[in-house]
Amino acid sequence: MKILHTSDWHLGRTFKGESLIEDHAYFLSQLMDIILTQEPDVLIIAGDIFDRASPPASAISQFDEFQRQVYHNTATALVILAGNHDSGERIGINGPFADRNRVLIRGRLEKDDTPLILNDEYGPIAFSALPFGEIYAARETFDNTRISSPADVIAAQVECARKHIPTNARWIISAHAFVTGASTTESERSLSVGGIETVSASVFEGAHYVALGHLHRAQKVGSDHIRYSGSPLAFAFDEAGSEKSVTMITLGRDGVSNIELLPLKALRQVRILKGNLRDLENMTNDPNRSDLVHAVLTDTGALVDPMARLRKTFPNAITLEREARQTTQSDGKGRATAKLNDPQAVIREFLTYVRDDAISDNEQAILDTAFKDISNEKA
Structure with missing residues (x-):
């Protein structure tokens, strides 16, 4: 069985005030092409579909149209869960009406977390979707006042989900969490205020693949079968130069038999340019002048309106800093x-x-x- 894993789209997000609606549309078009070409059996979207609980109408339209295309134009099953940026109610609103043979949508915490069961030539595969949940909501849902951290929330979810897994089934978990040992970026929001937010990878013991969301770098954590797909777009300048992708896994008789990162091309790259302002102004032949740019100016003297000058060459220059600044005149x-x-x-x-x-x-x-x-x- 082929499973395509993606997460952290953050539809509706801006990049330091710059709209990303066209960048997201470019990504969704690529993702649809991948689905049509690769024909995965399942698409997992592991949370943070939107950037905030009340996303703009344009972001909602983008997601709704994508879901319709996948459901009506392909045979790919859908596994969707809410992340910490999402509204669980919004994500889960269509869950009760979804095609139970092909679609699993989890918006809020549920004690009775029944999986989506699919079959291949080797038998059944159970998909559990574990949405992000706050500590106090988890205490009420699981009737457990000892829950005091994100790790406790995930542990309670896994324990309840495990009860519904057939004994002969391979198990796929999708979750939105910060697993210990993973690498972060500037753009992730903390899952916990004033406490430990990380979760041990051991909590997922027994799962044949764990499709994670929340962190924006594609990476494995502890084991090849526990992975973040990463975000499809760069949302901070510390991701400049990073390669974005979606993750395709092949599930065999005994577990994951192949993992492939399918690259994504950005409509606009996130770039850091360093140099003298005059040299940067003269880069008029740069083929990627529309990229989102952070400039580090090496000039030591005073400059008159350097951002306005830079934007004549790079119209999407976002931020600017001076590496050094001369503070004295000729007499020192x-x-x-x-x-x-x-x-x-x-x-x-x-x-x-x-x-x-x-x-x-x-x-x-x-x-x-x-x-x-x-x-x-x-x-």
């Missing part, structure tokens, strides 16, 4: 040294300070001509 004490009775010297010093570059011969000639004309007018 932060004072101008040119005398006011020598206006050309004042201009030369100002230009040197602003752009960290001395006046050129051509510029000096222009300056000489201008002052000569002024002198002639006065005469």
Whole structure:
């Protein structure tokens, strides 16, 4: 059986104020092409479908249209669960009406977490979907006041799900959690305030594959069969240069027989550019000028409106920082040294300070001509 694993779409998210709706549409189109080409038996979406509990209408439309395409145009089964950014009620609203032979949707914590059972040539495969749940909600759901951490919540979910797994079935768990030892990025939201939020991989003992959501880097945790698919888009500049993918696994008679990361191409890459402002301004032949850019300027002098200048070349420059900044003028004490009775010297010093570059011969000639004309007018 072929299982396609993805998570952390964060539909409706912006990148430091820049809309990502077209970037998400580009990803969803690729994902649909992968499904049509690879023909997976199951698609798992392991939480954080949306970026917030009340997503914009455009994000809801994107997800609804994608679900319809998968259900009506393919034979792929769907396993969907809510993450910590999602509203469990919103994700789970269609769960009771879903095709129980092909679709499993889990929005809120449930004590009676019955799996989706599918079959291949080797027998039954049970899919359990464990949505993110808060500690106090878990105490009420599982009637257990000792639950005090995300690890306890996951443990209670796994224990209840395990009771419904047929003895001869292979078991696939999808969950939204922070498993100990995994690598994070800047853009993940903490699962716990003031406490330990990590979960031991051992809690998933007995599962033949664990499809995780929450962390945005594609990675395995402790074992090849416990994996994060990672987010399809980069949401922070610390992910610049990272390769995004979805994970295709093949399940054999005794467990996972093959794992393949299917690469995704971003509509706009997240990039960090470093250099002198003038050099960056001159990169007009760069084929990826629409990328989301963080610039590190190496100029040491003062600069006039560097972001506006940079955006003429890179219109989606988002943030900018100065690697070093000259704080003193030519006398080393932060004072101008040119005398006011020598206006050309004042201009030369100002230009040197602003752009960290001395006046050129051509510029000096222009300056000489201008002052000569002024002198002639006065005469």
